[in-house]
Amino acid sequence: MRAVAQPIAMARQTRVDPSEQFLPEAARRTLFELRLYQLELEMQNVELRRVQAELDVERARYFDLYDLAPVGYCTVSEKGLILEVNLTAAAMLGVPRSLPISQSFPRFVWPADQGIYFRSHKQLLETGQAQACELQLVHKDGHRFWVRLRSSVTLSDDAAPVLRIVLSDISRQKQAEMELRANEEQLRNLFDRASDGITILSNKGRLVSVNASFARMHGYTPEEMRNMSLNALDTPEVQRQVSERMRRILSGEPLTFETEHFHRDGHVFPLEVSASLIMTKGEALIQAFHRDISERRRTEELVRQLAYYDPLTKLANRMLLKDRLTQAMLASKRSGHYGALLFIDLDHFKPVNDRHGHSLGDLLLVEAARRIRHCIRQSDTAARFGGDEFVVLLDDLAHHEIQSRDQVEQVAEKIRSLLAEPYLLTMVTRGAQELECNCTASIGVVVFLNLDSTEEEILEWADAAMYRAKGAGRNVIRFHK
Numbered sequence: 001m002r003a004v005a006q007p008i009a010m011a012r013q014t015r016v017d018p019s020e021q022f023l024p025e026a027a028r029r030t031l032f033e034l035r036l037y038q039l040e041l042e043m044q045n046v047e048l049r050r051v052q053a054e055l056d057v058e059r060a061r062y063f064d065l066y067d068l069a070p071v072g073y074c075t076v077s078e079k080g081l082i083l084e085v086n087l088t089a090a091a092m093l094g095v096p097r098s099l100p101i102s103q104s105f106p107r108f109v110w111p112a113d114q115g116i117y118f119r120s121h122k123q124l125l126e127t128g129q130a131q132a133c134e135l136q137l138v139h140k141d142g143h144r145f146w147v148r149l150r151s152s153v154t155l156s157d158d159a160a161p162v163l164r165i166v167l168s169d170i171s172r173q174k175q176a177e178m179e180l181r182a183n184e185e186q187l188r189n190l191f192d193r194a195s196d197g198i199t200i201l202s203n204k205g206r207l208v209s210v211n212a213s214f215a216r217m218h219g220y221t222p223e224e225m226r227n228m229s230l231n232a233l234d235t236p237e238v239q240r241q242v243s244e245r246m247r248r249i250l251s252g253e254p255l256t257f258e259t260e261h262f263h264r265d266g267h268v269f270p271l272e273v274s275a276s277l278i279m280t281k282g283e284a285l286i287q288a289f290h291r292d293i294s295e296r297r298r299t300e301e302l303v304r305q306l307a308y309y310d311p312l313t314k315l316a317n318r319m320l321l322k323d324r325l326t327q328a329m330l331a332s333k334r335s336g337h338y339g340a341l342l343f344i345d346l347d348h349f350k351p352v353n354d355r356h357g358h359s360l361g362d363l364l365l366v367e368a369a370r371r372i373r374h375c376i377r378q379s380d381t382a383a384r385f386g387g388d389e390f391v392v393l394l395d396d397l398a399h400h401e402i403q404s405r406d407q408v409e410q411v412a413e414k415i416r417s418l419l420a421e422p423y424l425l426t427m428v429t430r431g432a433q434e435l436e437c438n439c440t441a442s443i444g445v446v447v448f449l450n451l452d453s454t455e456e457e458i459l460e461w462a463d464a465a466m467y468r469a470k471g472a473g474r475n476v477i478r479f480h481k
Contacts, residue, residue: 116134128153274289446461446465
């Protein structure tokens with residue numbers, strides 16, 4: 001109502017020509033309606049100019065957004081000719097902004113990726129559904145770059161298909177992906193070529209992944225070990241500790257420990273393991289590094305043998321004997337059981353050694369050591385004290401001294417008797433020649449219980465008792481006191 005009332009009011013306020021008052025009423029009414037219509041047209045023109053101005057502003061804003069968008073926009077004909085590009089796409093391809101461009105869009109696609117483009121193009125035209133793919137484009141100056149290409153189809157004014165293409169530069173993303181793949185490949189190579197065995201273990205105790213070294217040290221291939229249970233490798237003694245170790249590792253505590261595994265052929269070998277918790281896609285896994293320490297164990301055993309055992313006879317040496325004697329004395333005080341020390345010296349060993357040489361003497365010492373070991377318990381200690389001297393330590397004897405002396409005397413007599421038997425020795429250096437010789441032994445004995453004495457004193461007492469045995473004619477046994 002207001003839109004109609006306003007022109008009428010304006011028409012009534014319009015000055016009337018005086019000559020019009022002589023016109024008939026009908027003519028004056030017609031003139032009034034004409035003026036009214038003229039005013040309405042003028043008002044509509046004003047409104048149209050206002051709307052046009054607003055549209056011009058919006059259109060300018062639209063073209064700014066279109067041209068300066070961070071992605072490239074292209075309009076491409078069905079045959080692949082570029083009809084229109086925004087400033088971003090023009091900069092990407094190195095083409096002018098002027099229209100029409102009339103260059104083939106596929107010529108900007110890297111030859112190796114044109115198959116990707118044409119498959120996407122064909123799928124778009126056949127289905128009418130928007131397509132997306134990743135490929136490389138070539139700038140006019142020759143450099144390549146990666147884009148994510150999204151395309152859709154519409155109809156032009158003449159009903160011809162027109163492709164709307166959106167280009168997003170993903171070169172940095174692709175570069176990051178390639179670097180990530182390179183790093184993953186490098187890690188995989190390190191994983192596979194590492195000298196240590198590496199495993200990824202599930203929280204249920206199954207092997208998710210193993211490297212070649214781990215599989216090789218167990219006699220399997222990596223494929224054969226995948227998803228194998230750790231219990232299939234652990235020895236029964238180790239299996240009792242596995243659950244507690246896994247609990248500690250899964251709680252976040254890194255562990256380094258030694259364990260033993262079964263090889264495929266059944267033999268057992270030692271390993272040093274360093275294990276820690278890792279999280280992969282929200283799943284708790286255990287990463288472990290395994291090192292075969294068989295050679296280290298052999299070296300440690302060799303060092304121990306050299307440190308505590310006589311290299312010729314393999315009996316305990318003087319250092320180990322003294323350590324065992326200290327323990328035996330403490331045990332005797334605690335338990336109330338007697339212990340004893342036998343000092344054994346071979347009679348006339350030096351003449352035999354001088355007559356037949358050190359090689360024969362060594363063979364005699366080795367055989368004497370074998371005979372001494374044969375006469376004692378596994379828990380007792382036999383030692384080579386030096387030269388042709390041997391010491392035997394007996395512990396955990398009877399509670400009563402007389403019974404203990406009887407036990408010791410039986411062992412000492414057994415040793416004396418066996419050492420007195422003839423020695424038939426084979427000299428390899430003389431063409432496997434066999435030589436027979438005789439060599440008895442003099443034995444001194446000390447029986448101890450809760451003594452406030454030192455190891456050296458007990459050894460001296462046994463040595464003195466042995467010299468008394470030699471003084472008594474050799475090949476006899478004498479007790480201290």
